[in-house]
Amino acid sequence: MTIIATQALTKTYGGGVTALSDLTVEVDAGVIGLVGANGAGKSTFIKIMLGLIAPSSGGVRVFDTDPVTETDKVRARVGYMPENDCLPPDVSASEFVTHVGRLSGLPKTAARERASEALRHVGLYEERYRQIGGYSTGMKQRVKLAQALVHDPDLLLLDEPTNGLDPAGRDAMLTLVHRIGTEFGISVVVCSHLLGEVERICDSLIAIEGGRLLRADRISSMTAASDVLAVEVSEGTDELAEVLRGLGFAVTPEGRLLLVPLESDAAYDRILQAVAELDLPLHRLDQRRHRVAELFTTKETADV
Amino acid sequence: MSEAGVIHDIGYQRYQGPRLGRGAVLGALYTHGLRAAFGLGRSAKSKIFPWGVAGIVLLIAVINAGVRSQTGTWLFDYYQLDNTMSWLVIFFVAIVAPELVSRDIRSGVLPLYFSRPLRAADYVIAKVAALVTAVWLLLGVPQFVMFLTGAFTTKTGMKGVWHELGLLIPGWGYSLLWALIFTSISLLIASLTGKRAFAAGGIVAVFLMTAPVVGVLSVLPSDTAHHLAGLASPIALINGVEIWLRNRTDLGLDIGDLGPIYGIEAFCLIAACLLLLLARYRKVASL
Amino acid sequence: MSVVELQNVSRWYGNVVAVNDISMTLQPGVTGLLGPNGAGKTTVLHMMAGFLSPSRGTVTIDGKPTWRNPSIYRSLGLVAEREAVHGFLTAREFVTACAKMQKLPDPTAAATRALEMVEMTDAQDRRIETFSKGMRQRARVAGALVHEPQVLLLDEPFNGMDPRQRMHMMDLLHALGDQGHTILFSSHILEEVEQLSGLVQVIVAGRLAASGDYRRIRRLMTNRPHVFALQSSDDRRLAVALIGEKSVSGVEIEPGGLTVRASDYGSFTRALPRIALGEGIRLRRLLPSDESLESVFSYLLEA
Numbered sequence: 001m002t003i004i005a006t007q008a009l010t011k012t013y014g015g016g017v018t019a020l021s022d023l024t025v026e027v028d029a030g031v032i033g034l035v036g037a038n039g040a041g042k043s044t045f046i047k048i049m050l051g052l053i054a055p056s057s058g059g060v061r062v063f064d065t066d067p068v069t070e071t072d073k074v075r076a077r078v079g080y081m082p083e084n085d086c087l088p089p090d091v092s093a094s095e096f097v098t099h100v101g102r103l104s105g106l107p108k109t110a111a112r113e114r115a116s117e118a119l120r121h122v123g124l125y126e127e128r129y130r131q132i133g134g135y136s137t138g139m140k141q142r143v144k145l146a147q148a149l150v151h152d153p154d155l156l157l158l159d160e161p162t163n164g165l166d167p168a169g170r171d172a173m174l175t176l177v178h179r180i181g182t183e184f185g186i187s188v189v190v191c192s193h194l195l196g197e198v199e200r201i202c203d204s205l206i207a208i209e210g211g212r213l214l215r216a217d218r219i220s221s222m223t224a225a226s227d228v229l230a231v232e233v234s235e236g237t238d239e240l241a242e243v244l245r246g247l248g249f250a251v252t253p254e255g256r257l258l259l260v261p262l263e264s265d266a267a268y269d270r271i272l273q274a275v276a277e278l279d280l281p282l283h284r285l286d287q288r289r290h291r292v293a294e295l296f297t298t299k300e301t302a303d304v
Numbered sequence: 305m306s307e308a309g310v311i312h313d314i315g316y317q318r319y320q321g322p323r324l325g326r327g328a329v330l331g332a333l334y335t336h337g338l339r340a341a342f343g344l345g346r347s348a349k350s351k352i353f354p355w356g357v358a359g360i361v362l363l364i365a366v367i368n369a370g371v372r373s374q375t376g377t378w379l380f381d382y383y384q385l386d387n388t389m390s391w392l393v394i395f396f397v398a399i400v401a402p403e404l405v406s407r408d409i410r411s412g413v414l415p416l417y418f419s420r421p422l423r424a425a426d427y428v429i430a431k432v433a434a435l436v437t438a439v440w441l442l443l444g445v446p447q448f449v450m451f452l453t454g455a456f457t458t459k460t461g462m463k464g465v466w467h468e469l470g471l472l473i474p475g476w477g478y479s480l481l482w483a484l485i486f487t488s489i490s491l492l493i494a495s496l497t498g499k500r501a502f503a504a505g506g507i508v509a510v511f512l513m514t515a516p517v518v519g520v521l522s523v524l525p526s527d528t529a530h531h532l533a534g535l536a537s538p539i540a541l542i543n544g545v546e547i548w549l550r551n552r553t554d555l556g557l558d559i560g561d562l563g564p565i566y567g568i569e570a571f572c573l574i575a576a577c578l579l580l581l582l583a584r585y586r587k588v589a590s591l
Numbered sequence: 592m593s594v595v596e597l598q599n600v601s602r603w604y605g606n607v608v609a610v611n612d613i614s615m616t617l618q619p620g621v622t623g624l625l626g627p628n629g630a631g632k633t634t635v636l637h638m639m640a641g642f643l644s645p646s647r648g649t650v651t652i653d654g655k656p657t658w659r660n661p662s663i664y665r666s667l668g669l670v671a672e673r674e675a676v677h678g679f680l681t682a683r684e685f686v687t688a689c690a691k692m693q694k695l696p697d698p699t700a701a702a703t704r705a706l707e708m709v710e711m712t713d714a715q716d717r718r719i720e721t722f723s724k725g726m727r728q729r730a731r732v733a734g735a736l737v738h739e740p741q742v743l744l745l746d747e748p749f750n751g752m753d754p755r756q757r758m759h760m761m762d763l764l765h766a767l768g769d770q771g772h773t774i775l776f777s778s779h780i781l782e783e784v785e786q787l788s789g790l791v792q793v794i795v796a797g798r799l800a801a802s803g804d805y806r807r808i809r810r811l812m813t814n815r816p817h818v819f820a821l822q823s824s825d826d827r828r829l830a831v832a833l834i835g836e837k838s839v840s841g842v843e844i845e846p847g848g849l850t851v852r853a854s855d856y857g858s859f860t861r862a863l864p865r866i867a868l869g870e871g872i873r874l875r876r877l878l879p880s881d882e883s884l885e886s887v888f889s890y891l892l893e894a
Contacts, residue, residue: 050419052418052419052589071421072326072421075419075420075421076323076421078419080415080416080419082412082415082416084412084415085411085412086411086412086413086414086415086416087411087412087413088407088408088411088413089411090346090347091346095345099332099336100416100417100420102328102329102332103329103332103333103417103420103422104323104329104420104421105323105324105325105328105329105420105421106319106321106323106324107321107322107324107328108332110319110321110322114319117316117317121316147416151319151323151420152318152319180316183315183316184315184316185316185318
């Protein structure tokens with residue numbers, strides 16, 4: 001199911017700044033990563049999806065509805081988690097999430113109940129009755145996520161959800177986002193700079209550069225296995241390289257790894273044989289996968 | 305009691321219930337604002353000032369009522385109450401208006417509001433309505449207390465009560481005018497900054513600085529300047545409107561027959577402030 | 592050559608001990624400074640930069656203390672996490688100003704060089720307030736590099752940069768490290784640290800938990816079995832064979848393959864090829880699951 005579809009979407013601001021240029025993309029349900037230049041492209045895209053600004057030209061449809069003309073309909077189905085600080089410090093989380101729930105059109109009791117549930121799902125328990133001003137960054141991010149979930153949206157727009165979190169917090173947030181995208185049945189657009197995160201939790205990716213579409217694809221096709229095998233031994237790398245070359249393999253060293261073209265499955269056995277004969281400690285044996293980061297290198301790296 | 309164990313499903317539930325429209329959203333924001341004005345639902349500290357001011361006004365009204373019940377005449381009538389309380393009202397809006405709008409700007413919460421079915425216009429209407437209600441209550445409740453005394457101590461029975469009511473209603477109308485003028489000006493100033501202290505200072509400054517202008521204009525030799533002096537300050541403006549509408553001459557302001565101008569300016573001032581407020585939030589709403 | 596050294600450094604604020612008895616030596620090259628929020632990383636960086644004095648211990652660069660020693664700034668550059676730069680300046684004006692403050696003989700040329708290094712030559716005449724976060728960072732790095740300091744300290748330098756900018760910055764830092772500069776950068780984002788530097792200093796609650804190459808640090812954690820993910824042509828048979836091996840402490844069979852816990856890294860990695868070949872099983876994948884910086888870091892936190 002296509003949840004977002006843009007057609008030659010363009011937005012220029014006064015002063016000649018082009019934020020988005022001729023963007024045509026179709027996004028399916030699931031967890032989508034939105035990656036790219038900071039500032040202009042991604043935030044503008046989000047604002048257009050929320051109906052906050054109108055495109056200069058081109059069209060956009062969210063859940064097959066135009067956010068410019070049917071703004072309220074779109075906003076009722078979308079939850080937004082901004083990147084910046086946006087929480088008042090002198091109310092409790094439970095009060096605040098209830099309040100914004102009501103601002104989304106939920107009746108009073110439903111707002112209270114859903115606020116409580118949303119806070120539970122994001123992992124805030126007794127802290128929710130304390131004032132937000134005293135929260136850690138991780139807790140504040142969770143409150144932001146809870147307020148985006150309270151009105152049961154079909155699509156979440158998360159702008160840098162792991163911003164400011166330490167590794168443990170980042171891990172927890174990513175797991176939560178992944179859970180939301182898979183178990184809760186809500187589609188999620190995650191804006192992130194960190195390609196490792198995107199590879200980890202997203203199904204597909206939209207990469208924008210300078211307002212233009214760089215690539216839009218499923219992650220699986222961008223991380224497809226290449227025909228190269230990576231072998232790593234904790235010692236004796238050079239010896240192994242020599243032996244493998246002697247066996248007729250074209251060996252390319254890369255740091256601690258040895259890259260060997262995978263011409264047939266027999267390669268696995270022969271490499272293993274070589275390692276065993278040299279009595280070397282085998283640390284890694286793996287078919288190289290492409291990485292999303294390759295999109296952003298200036299030269300196309302082939303096969304590796 | 306069944307012996308088989310059950311694991312209840314408390315996973316994420318979708319919401320199938322009603323989703324209310326913009327009207328309900330506006331109403332929710334309005335009640336939230338009105339409660340915030342009086343510090344309800346927040347810490348004790350935020351209740352001190354608004355209730356303190358309300359208490360003082362009420363106290364004065366009670367004293368006034370006491371005097372009336374003893375001597376049969378008011379210390380000041382419904383209109384004079386408002387005029388006497390002018391500085392208290394200024395302080396009230398100087399504190400409450402920033403609470404209503406500056407806080408939102410400072411905490412950056414507006415993107416969360418405006419990404420919901422809430423437009424700039426709804427936000428402005430709700431905040432204006434909340435502050436107008438708050439100021440009106442501030443003045444109107446003491447007026448009502450005065451009315452009760454007047455009604456209960458009347459010597460002419462129901463006729464007296466009706467007569468008193470006939471004085472109260474325009475008095476309430478006057479309070480409403482106060483509320484509208486003070487709300488428009490203070491909310492506009494408060495919406496310009498996220499720092500509550502600056503906003504409060506700015507609001508007080510506007511009222512402070514316009515007062516001497518009236519004084520200066522009223523001692524100029526020109527008759528027209530004399531009559532138009534009251535236009536320069538919001539309080540004098542309100543007085544001017546009252547003089548015009550009620551044909552009073554005892555309020556220390558001489559407006560000649562330029563009364564309608566006062567009325568027009570009052571209307572324009574309120575409209576201009578509200579439109580500027582709307583424009584400001586329209587700009588902010590696009591994040 | 593510049594060696595930054597902390598010796599038994601502690602820093603406290605009343606009852607709050609921000610840094611507790613840390614001794615570390617930074618050699619030329621790139622080192623990552625890691626730790627959870629509030630662990631004391633910024634405090635350490637500020638002490639190295641001479642903004643804070645240690646409550647106890649000494650912080651020196653090439654033997655000279657950093658505190659109350661303005662001459663140290665000739666060989667030190669700091670890019671702090673939160674810093675306001677006057678928005679009305681253009682990038683070139685800002686970097687030139689930094690050069691002038693350093694009393695360089697030819698500030699304009701130095702500024703041009705610095706801007707070239709961070710690849711901002713095209714955008715140098717735009718005002719900083721028009722920049723995105725990442726570009727602002729780059730301008731600040733240029734300002735810190737303009738006097739070609741031997742030591743460069745960066746607090747969360749990649750904050751706000753998009754992937755391409757980050758790659759450029761990493762290449763720049765790598766190049767500088769290779770040239771012999773001593774570079775210390777703090778970050779939360781472990782994948783960045785992994786890519787940029789194998790050398791880390793890990794601070795937890797004010798104490799130095801570990802230093803050095805994170806892979807070696809992992810090997811030192813002998814009480815934690817190494818975890819490997821395996822895929823082969825016959826997982827179950829391989830599992831049976833492996834569980835008979837002394838260096839294996841656990842095997843889990845999952846739909847995607849095997850998860851093996853090895854209590855003795857050295858023995859297991861040598862034994863595995865032999866066992867697989869002996870059983871006639873083709874080994875298709877062997878991946879260490881907890882070798883990443885992220886795993887090492889989380890283990891250090893639990894210690």
